[in-house]
Structure formats: structure tokens, C-alpha cells
Amino acid sequence: MKAELCKAFCDDITVTVVPAGLAVSTAFIRDDGDRIAFYVVDRSDGLVHLEDDGATIPMLEQAGVDFGTDTRQRALDTLLSGVGAFFDHDDATVRTLPFPKLELPSRALAFIGVMIRMNDFLLLTQEKAASTFREDAAAAIRDALEGKADIRENEIVDRKLKEVKADMVLEARGQKPVAVFFGNTPNRIHDAIFLHQAAAYEVHVPLSVVALLEQDNSVPADLRRRASNRLTTVPVFRDDEEAAVARIVREVTGAAA
Template identity: 30%
Template sequence: MSLAEEICEVVCEGFKVRKVPVGYSVLTPWTWFSGEPLTFFIREEKGQARLEDSGLLVADLQGMGLDLGSENRRALLASLLTEHRAFLDDDDSQFATEWMTIDRVASRIPEFLSFLLRVQDLLFLNRDKVRSTFKEDLASAIQDRFEGEAEIILGQAPIPRLPQYIVDILVAHRDGRNIAIFAGVSDVSVLQAVLFQKELQIKGIDDFTAFLIFEDMNGARVSQRNRSIAINSDLEIGDWGGGRLEVVEKVYRHVH
């Protein structure tokens, strides 16, 4: 039985296998998020073979906004890779399996296909998960910068007489000053930050500084109108997408 016949026997109808210079190209009946058919390759070298993507998937994912520099997103990707016995070849920016004998390749195809289908989920994390990931990245960076100087408190109302305002990240500095950080991931969170700042002014609370940090200042999840309201308010503003280090240093300077 030829390799092409063996592949078709292991998986299902709807696949098209053709010989190419590196080995075999396999066109699947499923589509990539871009609408193009999902294709992978079987590369053969010196009596061994491995499965690998088309070489464009990583670029496609990053082009659609997947930030592989994010520690949390990288961890999610690593978990998927481990689960499916695949890896990201950084030299070629390809998803691939390890090299194996040619007679083992067909049996690994369903597992590799499962990975290629599931990796797309990183683009379609539900809103709460995306929000959580950004907050975790931000909180981790703030924690590292203020280590030994401040207590970092997440998701609490720090002012008893303002219990309706849940602050995403509170920096309680040892000198008594506090920084209340709101993550700007939605219109609601932006307006909450604006109202919190107004309450500080009205009630004369001067030991708190309110920050609004956008995940992406130009992102679609916050309307232009509400971005303008926030920028024109007395909030301290940061743009995580425009420079993470600069944002953290801006926060740090407010207690130094």
C-alpha cells in the first residue's frame, strides 16, 4: 500500500494527497479561519518524515492579532502543543511533529489535525478569557516592578465608602500611596474608571491615583467616543499595546 493510500485509510474521505518536492501535500476538507482550505505537509528526509503546517499559519495567527509575546497566550499554545505532541519550530515558524519513521506518519495525522483545528481557538477566546489574559499579563508586570515596595491586590473595592468600584489592580505602596488600575477592555470598564476618578475628586480622596490602561488604544472593543471621554478626563492613561515597559514605568513613577 502506498503512503497516499495509507493516509486516506487512516483518516476519511475528502482529503487530497499529492506528491510535492518535500514529500506530500495534504489538502483537508476543513477550512482555516481565513476561509482557505487547511493544508499540511509530510516532509521526507533520509528515510524519516514529519508532519508540518504550510509555513503560513503562525504568520496568519499573528496577523489576526494573536500576540505570541504574551506570557499567557504562549502558555496556552504550549499546552496545546504538548497535548498533541507537536512543537513550534522557531527557525521556520512552523508547527510540526518530531521526525519519525515513515511507517508511523499516517497514524499521527489525526492528532496533528486536531492541533491545527484547535490552535485557531486562540483567536476566538471568549471575551472574559481575553480580558483575564490581559489583566494577568498586566498584573504580573506590575508585581515584578513593585516587588518589595507594594502589595498588589486584584479585583477588590479598595475604598469602603465606594464599594461599587471594583479595581482590577491595586498597588498599595508602603508609603501609604495607592494606585488604582482599571483595565480598559470594554466601554463599561472605561466608564467605570472615569466615574471612579470623579468620585475621588468629589469626595476629596487624595491618597489614590486612578489609572486606565488600554489593552490596545485603537482596539475595536472600546468605542471612539468613550476613549475620548477617558482621555479628556483626569485619569492617568496608558496604552499596553503601544509599549508595555513604558506603561509599567509610568505607573511606577507615580510613587517615586
């Protein structure tokens, strides 16, 4: 088993001699599809340092990560300092301080670990984008239904349907409740479908279920098709916010299209 593990970790690593020292390509893949790579740079004083290929930080920034904020800058500095590294703004590389060649194996492993963890910044940005969508959509729905419907958030629709909480429950006088799910993840679409099925076929509670997507491609196409065929409506919010909210308002109030 040890041999198999060593083979899995080592076979895809390539080391190439370059004028500055060594170029190392690992088996780990960044979000842009490129392998995580770094250089071992020989120095005139007999020490070496490690640096990335200069694409790590630019790739994250192009994906929306803002390292200009104090919070992100401190987080980046803390992460890099843990392996004796820093971000060189002049050439956009992540670079370590010099160290003896004998320390290269352990230093290289620690450096790769940090390069992998850099993707955490991208996940935080995606979470922030999802949070912004929820906030924008909820605010637009509240504004459109002010004085027209009772609005509850992050609650169950009915005591018979305790398994799933909707993001918003909207209920106008004389109309059946409308459960709105912000469908920025497949899980929320599955929750919406589950609630619809339970209400319609198990407990027989009158209910409309809406999955509001942020973008056309927020969820896989096959899941969107399932949702469209089962739920009351699956509008798309971004780039057509007014129409998407108006569709929900019509469902809540029973107004004609």
C-alpha cells in the first residue's frame, strides 16, 4: 500500500532544470485548470527560495477576489507568513524567504499546501456572491409586496411541513402561501422540489413553490428542467430583476399576468 500511495503522489510530479534552478509541476489542479507549479530558485549565496508561476494571485483577482481590502490582505499575509512567504507586488509572484537547500523537501511540501489553500479565497468570494444575491432578491421581493402580503423568512410554511424551511413565505389575504427558495445551489432546488411533492401528495396543503435562480446557469440543466416541470415557476433574477419579482408578486396576489 505504501508503494501505491507513493506512486499516486509522485508519478504526476515533473521536475525540469531551468536557468534559474528547477521548475516543478505538481498533480494538483487550480480552478483555472492549470497545474499548481512552482520554481526552486538558486541564489548566489548558496541558499534557495521558492516562488509560484506568477499566476496564482492574478487568477484569483480575475475571479473576483479583492485583495485590496484590509481583511483579505491580512488573511493573505497570515497564510503566506506561515511558510515564510510573501507576495511580491512588483512581479506578482508568491515567494518564500531564502533557506538552506537541505530544507527543500519539507519547505516545498508546505509551499504546495499553501498554494492549494489559496483557493479558499475563491470560495469565500463565491459565498459572498451568493449572499449578495439572497439579500438583493429578498429586498426586491419585500419592496414589491409591501402592504400586499405577510412575509416570513427562513421559516416552515406549515406545521405539517417541518422538514424544510423556505427562504421566504409569502401569503396574501385569500390566497394560498407561496414558498420562495433562492436557488443558487442544487441543494436548495432539491429542497424546493421536496416541499412541493410533500405538500401536494403527502399532507395535501395548498401551496405554490417558487425557485428563484440567480443566473440561467446557477444549477445544472437537468436539475433546472426537473424544477421547471414540478414547481410553480422558476424565474431568473439577474439581468431581469423586475420581471422575475413581478412573476412572484403575481403568484402571491393572484393578479392576472
